[in-house]
Amino acid sequence: MTEDTAPPAAARQQKVQSAEVGVGILKALAELTPATSLSRLAEHVEMPASKVHRYLQALVDSGFAEQDPVTNHYRLGRSALQVGLAALSQLDVLKVSAPQLIALRDEFNESCFLAVWGNKGPTVVYVEQSLGAVTLVTQIGSVLPLLGSSTGLVFDAFLSSAETETLRETESASLDGQQLKEIDRHIKEIRSTGVHQIHGMLMTGVNAVSSPVFAMGNKLVGVVTIVGSASVFTDQRQAAAAQRLRETAQAISARMGGEMPA
Numbered sequence: 001m002t003e004d005t006a007p008p009a010a011a012r013q014q015k016v017q018s019a020e021v022g023v024g025i026l027k028a029l030a031e032l033t034p035a036t037s038l039s040r041l042a043e044h045v046e047m048p049a050s051k052v053h054r055y056l057q058a059l060v061d062s063g064f065a066e067q068d069p070v071t072n073h074y075r076l077g078r079s080a081l082q083v084g085l086a087a088l089s090q091l092d093v094l095k096v097s098a099p100q101l102i103a104l105r106d107e108f109n110e111s112c113f114l115a116v117w118g119n120k121g122p123t124v125v126y127v128e129q130s131l132g133a134v135t136l137v138t139q140i141g142s143v144l145p146l147l148g149s150s151t152g153l154v155f156d157a158f159l160s161s162a163e164t165e166t167l168r169e170t171e172s173a174s175l176d177g178q179q180l181k182e183i184d185r186h187i188k189e190i191r192s193t194g195v196h197q198i199h200g201m202l203m204t205g206v207n208a209v210s211s212p213v214f215a216m217g218n219k220l221v222g223v224v225t226i227v228g229s230a231s232v233f234t235d236q237r238q239a240a241a242a243q244r245l246r247e248t249a250q251a252i253s254a255r256m257g258g259e260m261p262a
Helices: 009-031 038-045 049-061 078-088 092-108 150-158 161-172 177-193 235-255
Strands: 065-067 074-076 111-118 121-128 196-199 206-215 219-229
Touching (some): 009 078, 038 049, 074 078, 092 121, 092 219, 092 235, 150 161, 150 196, 150 206, 177 196, 206 235, 219 235
Antiparallel strands (some): 111 121, 111 219, 196 206, 206 219
16 A cells, blocks of 8 residues: 555545544453343443444444344454454363363263353353253353352362452351351362352252362462263263263373373
């Protein structure tokens, strides 16, 4: 492009500003997952709803956002997911864990997933769905409760209190003393065994086992989980899965230069 055909500086600056606004709205959609209304989104980014709506239409047209035809709420679209997955594929924990989770899925024919610690808590970043007629759908991007899921409790067991304090206080507010004692018992067991088994904790009729993944310096970088219907993921089968999952988590950790703290 010659100097004569180059866009004026003001036009270039306007394009940069528009791109920054569009990226800001995309980030807000990610923060307000799984979906949000136009008014809530506008309030979140502190912009007029009419302006946000114009950008949303452009994002929808490009596939970076989607609008639910029933609720009219907006969420991230397929193009945003592709970009996110491309970024996630550069994370060592995802690269190392993926083939291991595929092997586990094939061995037990139960859904397996990897979660990492996100800005809202335990966040699913990779899923291998079971191949059976009945599958339990855990979506990429799902945020799991800290104290109400097997995955979350493993994070709580090995992350620092500074990282989990806010979320722990929020979720603890709705629990009674006996429930909190039970959670503390789970935490001690997880730290001792390196694996956690639950029956119907997050969802009735759904069993799960989870185990931590560590990187160099024994830093917790993720949690791997197998989840299945209680009708087929029975006690004996779940116990076998728990043993294999712990071995798998240890193998992933070893590849990343970490191990479970003694």
